[in-house]
Amino acid sequence: MSRRVAVASIALLALAPAAAPAPDAPILPQEARYLWRDGAVVVHGARSVVVGHHAPDRELRELARRADAAGQRVSGVLGRPVRPLIVVPGSAAEAARLAGVGRIDGLAALADGGRVIVVPELFAELNSTGKDVVLAHELTHVAAGTDHLPVWLYEGFADYVSYRDSGLPVRTAAAELAAEVRSGRLPGELPGSAAFAADGRDPVRLARAYQEAWLACRFLADRFGEGTLVRLYRDAQAGGVDRALAALGLSAATLTARWRDYVRDQLA
Ligand SMILES: [Zn+2]
Structure with a gap:
């Protein structure tokens, strides 16, 4: 996987969206616009928003397509619209910092509040079905919640x-x-x-x-x-x-x- 390494500090500075959102695209949650000092790229799918850090546009577009499909899958079971927000940090270490956890072992993605954080190194190792399954799994956590449950x-x-x-x-x-x-x-x-x-x-x-x-x-x-x-x-x-x-x-x-x-x- 080619990945430009840029572990910028997570600073609260504005970034400009890469392109104008589609008319029915979800509003980008406020927090996602302020993730990184530089190198943030925002890609809108039909129903999803993907925010990457120094990630190639092509990869983020593919993720947006997958996130749209995962959103439909989750929505089909829950019976209500689901609009995925996917965050793609530059590395597992950056993913851990974003999620506020010490380290991330063996996870390809994780649900964190209202968003799914992709762990780029491990996610890239999954095959196509695996990527779709992981995204739909984490998105289900985001959309359905996990509190008060075994x-x-x-x-x-x-x-x-x-x-x-x-x-x-x-x-x-x-x-x-x-x-x-x-x-x-x-x-x-x-x-x-x-x-x-x-x-x-x-x-x-x-x-x-x-x-x-x-x-x-x-x-x-x-x-x-x-x-x-x-x-x-x-x-x-x-x-x-x-x-x-x-x-x-x-x-x-x-x-x-x-x-x-x-x-x-x-x-x-
Ligand atoms: Zn889970």
């Missing part, structure tokens, strides 16, 4: 949305979990925060955690319908996941039992 529900929901139209077979997208199931081991409980701790020590366990969460949400959509999954997500945000599950006649224990059956059926 991690299996918001990570699983984001993967449900991002894999929904990806064309990937379930055994391919959940390869690590499928290998585990084929060797006779079923997960015992829905994955919690410890399973998602992305400390890089056990990438296979981390991959399985996402796949377990994904299949929990996929089970709910298959069994009760996608609209019910979306409603459950909102109900859980408003009143807690136990109450939201109870409305479907489920408890954490019965969901776990039925999810384990589903995982075995889908992957064995």
